[in-house]
Amino acid sequence: MNNLRCVIIEDEYPARTLLKGYIEQCEGLELVASFKNPADGLHYVKTHSPDIILLDIQMPEISGLEFIRRLDKPANIILTTAYQQFALEGYELDVVDYLLKPISYERFLKAINKVRATHHSYSTPGSGERLIKSGHSVYRVRYSDILYIEGMREYVRYHTSDSWYMELVSLKHLEESLPFPMFKRVHKSFIVNIRYTNSLHTGYVMLNDQKIPVGQTYRDEVADWFNKNTIV
Template sequence: MNKIKCIVVDDEPLAVSLLSSYVEKMPFLELVYSSENPIEALEYIQKKEADLIFLDIQMPELTGINFMKIVGNKLKYILTTAYAEYALEGYEHNVVDYLLKPISFDRFQKSALKAQERFAVNRDSNDSYFFVKSSGQQHRINFNEILYIESIKDYVNINTGNQEYIVLDTLKSLENQLPENFARVHKSFILNLEKIEKIDVKNVFLNSGKEIPIGETYKSEFFLKIKK
């Protein structure tokens, strides 16, 4: 499984340094950005991909709660706070856990493992479906029904041929939940390898007639995967 891309946001420099060092100790986490300024962190998120944010609740420029309201559920959060009473307020958002300061590495490790469980799907299990929230309802989707998944700004479109599900999520997050017969072929597309009819150097043609471009960034890994 790909590493979980992490961001650390806290107005205290020592907290940023400590949490960053903790992230770097976990083999399944990757620190992609850290900042003492939540406004700059918002700008980063608009331009780059990330999965998980270690986010301080109390910051003078922008509180963690308001930060989550702006970003929404496209990312997952682990909240950090010096005050336990603030932690529960975050659970209406996509919050995995909260860490009460001062944060020990042991407690951080437990939280990180909890996040890993949230992102990961046991690929050796017999799970053949997952649930997604679309149009205010939870929908069960069988993996073998999916043709492709397309990124549309802050949303993804899960296409089964007969149905489209518009979900507030990212391709990166879904990529970590899908079984091995799915592949990212473009910054905007993941497809089901079992639905491929033919391939040329620039495009994949699905058995539904859908034509999907192959991005240069993903080309080498994609062709290696289909050879297997």
């Protein structure tokens, strides 16, 4: 199997060095280019189409978010930044993951595994999509269209506004490949999309007009997630 080709676009030398080291440690990855100047990186990405782009947000001349808007086609982008407040805006642009500095190797690896989960599907969707195998069919579903996911023993059910899809996968395994903070597990049987959560209460979260239970062991973590990432 071919290595995933990685590009680093980061204006700070220590951060570029750290990410370079992580890529070298991780089997199946190959660093093909590294850029301090985002304009140079943008030209390279457009002409070479790498598999993974590790992209800083706050850079001179072109910010990471503006960089994404200038791309001609979707890419597997992992944002890196010291500032939490950019997370949801990044997910509006369909990034794979959001790494908050200082970045640990374990957190880096989790982000890479999200790319792998997409890359090794039946075909390669954009970074904002998931391919769901349901029965004998495969459906392309945008993450932004998924309201919540319900665990049903060895299956999960994806709920959208107008349909639902069953897939043979455990909720725990699925949780590891979903973009955070867009999705959060709130109960042993439920993962929700924060875009559709209206309010958080003791024991449940309102998702549009539906109550989704919040497990006791998840309550503090869910409250922290909700308070930091709610869109006003």
